[in-house]
Amino acid sequence: AQSVTQLGSHVSVSEGALVLLRCNYSSSVPPYLFWYVQYPNQGLQLLLKYTSAATLVKGINGFEAEFKKSETSFHLTKPSAHMSDAAEYFCALTGGGNKLTFGTGTQLKVEL
Amino acid sequence: DGGITQSPKYLFRKEGQNVTLSCEQNLNHDAMYWYRQDPGQGLRLIYYSQIVNDFQKGDIAEGYSVSREKKESFPLTVTSAQKNPTAFYLCASSIEGYTEAFFGQGTRLTVV
Numbered sequence: 001a002q003s004v005t006q007l008g009s010h011v012s013v014s015e016g017a018l019v020l021l022r023c024n025y026s027s028s029v030p031p032y033l034f035w036y037v038q039y040p041n042q043g044l045q046l047l048l049k050y051t052s053a054a055t056l057v058k059g060i061n062g063f064e065a066e067f068k069k070s071e072t073s074f075h076l077t078k079p080s081a082h083m084s085d086a087a088e089y090f091c092a093l094t095g096g097g098n099k100l101t102f103g104t105g106t107q108l109k110v111e112l
Numbered sequence: 113d114g115g116i117t118q119s120p121k122y123l124f125r126k127e128g129q130n131v132t133l134s135c136e137q138n139l140n141h142d143a144m145y146w147y148r149q150d151p152g153q154g155l156r157l158i159y160y161s162q163i164v165n166d167f168q169k170g171d172i173a174e175g176y177s178v179s180r181e182k183k184e185s186f187p188l189t190v191t192s193a194q195k196n197p198t199a200f201y202l203c204a205s206s207i208e209g210y211t212e213a214f215f216g217q218g219t220r221l222t223v224v
Binding site: 009014032034036041042043044045046056090094099101102103104105 | 116118145147152153154155156157160170200202204206211212213214215216217218220
């Protein structure tokens with residue numbers, strides 16, 4: 001069985017502050033991990049992915065994530081938040097099959 | 113442009129009626145998926161198909177049906193047996209397992 005846990009359904013940061021969105025996973029096989037972003041009433045857009053190469057993964061819009069096997073984590077970070085980053089973010093994994101399993105999402109709010 | 117097209121974007125139906133949501137992709141992907149999204153629950157897998165004329169139930173298949181007669185198309189029917197069909201439905205596709213999925217823009221179904 002595989003699962004994804006996103007800690008914090010809502011995160012609020014000030015513009016220019018560090019963004020940290022947490023994701024922990026469980027998988028019986030080496031996972032592939034993903035972060036997606038969703039704007040209201042739209043589909044999901046891939047931010048970045050980990051596929052067993054480099055553990056520090058850089059994505060679009062200045063986001064990056066680090067795969068830590070010992071902590072079973074794949075947290076998403078951005079050094080400086082922008083108003084346009086306000087959206088919902090989903091962590092997801094595949095492992096041992098074709099199913100893509102999602103976390104419950106984290107709503108990011110960016111305040112002036 | 114290559115991508116996934118879901119139609120319609122908004123759909124209203126009376127309770128007790130079956131309704132079919134369209135999903136077409138021109139990415140030449142083998143795998144296609146249907147997800148349901150409800151506030152605070154993330155994305156839940158309804159059905160997925162890895163190849164034409166074959167599909168598997170996901171985590172919440174009851175009250176839904178699908179077909180995969182063509183590689184490009186994976187329509188979802190929401191039947192009258194689905195007790196709470198009002199939701200945002202997302203279609204996705206991927207080259208194969210262990211790769212990222214590409215999403216359509218979603219269909220918001222409201223049953224009144």
